[in-house]
Amino acid sequence: EIVDAVVGTLNQTINTSDVEQQLAGKRVLITAGPTREPLDPVRYLTNRSSGKMGYAIAEAAAAMGAEVVLVSGPTQLSVSDHIKRVDIETAEQMLSAVTSEVENCDIFIAAAAVADYRLKEVATKKMKKQGSGLHLELEQNPDILATTSIANPDLFTVGFAAETNDVIEYATGKLKRKQLNMIVANQVGINKGFDKDSNQVDILTADGEHITLPEMNKKQLAFDILDIICQTYHKEKPHAL
């Protein structure tokens, strides 16, 4: 049935005025974009996430009737006025924003590409060259997805796994380890996934479903992902929708 629903929406053009209000009355929290982990006041570590997937999900969720909060790293994108956007730079700031916004949320979709590591010590002045080599000591950032999922067992939590290799294997591990309801897995690399307008994903759910979607525009994909979220959410919480 899920596959049918997906193929159905694939053949539809997106006309937000006649989107079914499947998420009416729901509060959806979404993260998007990269984080930046500073080395000093001018340098930082980051990644190639453009934020396009997360922003598309935020717009689609709003079109489906949800009240949307978008916690976003630095991107070049803008969102509709009725979406509450909270801008952050670092993973720590993202965790703090998510923790304050998650209360009363029904669904959490973590589409941000959060930096796994940050600098152990951030220089307050611009670092000067120190000979031919430099060692950077990094420490792990908080795991925003796992922290939020485990602290909020009633929250329907969706993660993303962007991998260059062994995509399904890593995604399955992440789904279980972080106690997610669903994970959206995609391959990234040269000209794939990040900073592109289209994407090809696999969706895995906690109860063992595996849906392979064809490559499509991220805006269309956002609606398909949300349709699958609604159906899975409904199955797990028949009283809720």
Place this chain on the structure above:
Amino acid sequence: EIVDAVVGTLNQTINTSDVEQQLAGKRVLITAGPTREPLDPVRYLTNRSSGKMGYAIAEAAAAMGAEVVLVSGPTQLSVSDHIKRVDIETAEQMLSAVTSEVENCDIFIAAAAVADYRLKEVATKKMKKQGSGLHLELEQNPDILATTSIANPDLFTVGFAAETNDVIEYATGKLKRKQLNMIVANQVGINKGFDKDSNQVDILTADGEHITLPEMNKKQLAFDILDIICQTYHKEKPHAL
């Protein structure tokens, strides 16, 4: 006399149609933006340079009659069609582009914020978390400005020094060590310099001049910097202009 010229241009509005063609017949090579130094296919080290200063200088030099080549790191900016733009990501790619473009150039203006260091080994697959800590081994990038300046003694070479502290001291050292004709020094930090539309700079020349310009719009500043470059170039090479 230089200070008078500067104050003169400050009070002018920029109307590119009546800009004096001081750079007619000159070939000017400009670098702009940050570089990105990859850790793996998705992560990289970079800095907060927006490219605005270098792009403004490229446009101003073209308006003053120069043939302009712009070697640019990743930015959100565009340039006029008559400017040749070469896009690169890493410092090594920037050096390679500069080395192929510098022949027959009269003036080289290095406004890019080149990463001093790159990863010693770039992972070909996305790195996975490896416990609580991570060491990154960095090695020095080529010094594009010094390499180009020293290999081309007849090239009029202008560097930039963006510093959080001891700005004039660092800039003076860089001017001498890299055998530059001129250096443009400015302070950067929170809300200063990088990614802003205005800037306040000091200009130091190899023959000991020190000009402090007031804070101004980067587009106006570009014309003022080029005016000072033309005057200094003229003094050093009276046969050339």
